[in-house]
Amino acid sequence: MALGGATASLAGCSASSDAITSQLIHGATGGGLKDTLDPHFPVTMPDIARVRSLYEPLLRFTPDYTIEPSLATAVEHNADATEWTFHLREGVTFHDGRPLTADDVKASIERMADPKNPAALFSDIAPTVDLAASKALDDKTYRIKLKVPHSILDQVLASYSLGVVPRDFDVKHPIGTGPFRYESFLPGQRSHFVRHDGYWDHKAKVDSLLILDFGDDAAKVSALLAGQVHTIDNLPPYLASAIGQQGAHALVSETGGWVPFTMRVDQKPFSDKRVRQAMRLIVDRQQLIDQALSGFGRVGNDLYGPFDPDYLGTELPQRHQDIAQAKHLLKAAGHEDLQVELVTSPAVGSGGVESANLLVQQAAKAGVQVRVTKADPSVFYGPQYLQWLFAQDFWSTRLYLPQAIACALKTSPYNETHFDHPQFTELITSARRETDPARRRTLLQDAQRIEYDEGGLIIWAFANQVDGYSRQVSGVVPCREQPVSSYRFHLFTVKDQ
Template identity: 80%
Template sequence: MAGKAISRREVLRLGAGLSAGAALAACSPAPDSVTSELIHGATGGGLKDTVDPHFPVTMPDIARVRSLFEPLLRFTPDYRIEPCLAESVEHNADATRWTFHLREGVTFHDGRPLTATDVKASLERMGDPKNPTALLSDVAPLIDFPASRAVDPHTYQLVLKQPYGIMDQLLAAYTMGIVPQDFDLAHPIGTGPFRYESLVPGQRSRFLRHDGYWDRKAGVDSLVVIDFTDDAAKVSALLAGQVHTIDNLPAYLAGAIERQGAHTLVSETGGWVPFTMRVDAKPFSDNRVRQAMRLIVDRQQLIDQALSGFGRLGNDLYGPFDPDYLGSALPQRQQDIAQARHLLKAAGHEGLQVELVTSTAVGTGGVESANLLVQQAAKAGVQVRVTKADASTFYGERYLSWVFAQDFWSTRLYLPQAIACALKTSAYNETHFDHPRFTELITAARRTTDPGRRRTLVQDAQRIEHEEGGLIIWAFANQVDGYSHQVSGLQPAREQPVSAYRFNTITLKGS
């Protein structure tokens, strides 16, 4: 199938996740008379697709919100914090008062200038204690919104009830997009390089270039993001010229698409596709079982086969680009079937049988590593039954309830990641981890402004998670994406796929 011309009829057959109309639209000229349109094939998506800047879940969600909205700070391709909508930020001695100086000349998609009042409204939406965005779940109760204020049109001061020394790390995340004070999700307006035109959940979305953009203006007139819940359809669409870029190219196809005239973009990232074990549910409520499962995994085999070699060993800790990362300093976990059997016997779980829920929605290496784990676990007498959930529903109502499952995470520093997934208050605590001492350490670490003390606290927290947590982080995947010969301007980025979804850097040959 790869490499041959694909008819419209075949597009309808291969276009899993696309309705017939959407599939035809994907390979037909846009209804408007435009000079150039970039079409991106995104992995996953479904009927709960959103353009909410503060609550994206799936890959298509992330691609959309990164095109429409921007945070006060952002990460560079090598994952360093740099100014974005805020030219500079400062805090007082105990980090209870953070002051942001906004960039002048920034306009929203409707032409209105960005002001400190918009920042105030955005942070109040993101930090709503009843429904905070994931990375603010920890700090939201600490924000003194009545005392926080717009000092002048280009200066906003955030006041906290307790010290919080990592506010800049949180506010650089892509989920911290600034919106106008009268933001309406039905008509989403941001400051990003593209402005909203339409969204059909589970199918496609379309955006137009924001000509008033303050940074590098998009090299195309419009952007289309298409949901793909099937890898074969996604790759076929790229090779047939129906999309220009795709994220999460199955790694084993990297060489094949090069031979068919397309190209690969490989980025060393801190992204990971973990196995998640709920620590509050049997059998994983027994730490001996969790440790046994970690010793069952042959990590290098998973990298070699599930990722086709595009990855680095993981040691059950996230945040590899964090300066305080401990994972590489700890003894690397290796497969140890004898010890795994010993732990399972001690826990009374010889002949353990478990269900593992996975989906193509978790991206490259997910389903493949799940299938390999079945074989590896059998060596220890553990029967793993894989259930493959539909990509359009995996992140639905049952997400976070699976006892044993998989997920995907993009690159983050350690503390923001822990706040997002490892505390009782975390929005995405897949393992239901709730460890009092760990929580104390994370709380103390995010309060301090002393880098040396923070390092000690963070590394103590990592030791607890390494020994008692519910995550099997077997690798950090190198991000492998695909793009057509028409595309130029992409560069590797540690944060997320396709140059961290900065589509404004792309130009199309002949446009």
């Protein structure tokens, strides 16, 4: 990673000790030639950082992960949740100065629901949107009409990846309403944005934002300590205390994020449930937390969504390492001499590669030979992504139902395990339509029991998010959703030393 541009940018900052720097420089984990500025298709961490800087959804999550207004100040739905009405905020402008209108929301929903290419986290809803009946009621009111009920549409539309764009949006010249506007972009290397002076919320405290992609943790940390970047996401946890002695700080956030081991349930050997359960019993979860995460995490129980009020993971029997039972299951499945490749990448974030290497040792106790392949980020998230037999990935904090829709259905955009369970699908479909919270809770907990018993995810921990920032930076706060204060760079102040 060449850092000459970052160094040059810092050199141009004001010399006054009280002056606000002209530029915030962020070191992002991963990235590659397939990086994108598309608001509806982010994959890598640099993608997410860019999307959050340029665009905004109708609703958003607070640092403690509750929904609050964003471009919409209010939302309501009819009795069966087939009609949702959004009331837009006054005074919002796009980067080119045009005001946000309900027609822009209409065009954005139509783009998200494009039957040929629906937005990743809208793909489950897209076929149910009645585009002909969904319309702008006036300049600041938009109503979406659904063919079937959807009781949590507000949770879905609060996703960072469902930003509103103007009617004539062109990804080659991206325009949004976010705190920064596009200046330049070189996939796999850097992105340069400048402050949106017409921003409706807290205007950015820096003139510009530079995001640099890093495929190597050592280079990323070195850049922070050398003053070449101001913030980095996914600081290796074992450095959390050490960097304080070298001129930087660690930011630790309790999140619902997870870096799972993913097993494809549609291919041997993981098509046999006994093999999947054996692999779950091979894992020493606490050891992975202690060593791969340096203690920065909480034990997981193969279910996601720990902040969801309907989360069942703490009520079901906690899985612990049980080598004897794992051997028994493997022998019964005819795989007592199992050999399997595990594909990982630095792009999955802190603890990923480290936990993969530890799994090799843990699996050997059960006679399982795991061979780790460490793929370059551009390869891991390239054409083979979602096709790996046994791999890892990363997920940010989500509530249970939106997460299940994103990763556990045949139609899900990120179904790494190729999980396709008819009863589970029916439960999720019913829960999505159910407006009564008590009945929806029963449906969701029944679905969780199926994933716990038959799923292809090994969710060994909910990792605390550990990031790094320079002593020049203030305004950084813990957030449950995503790294570095959920990439709310506009809230940061950067002063010269």
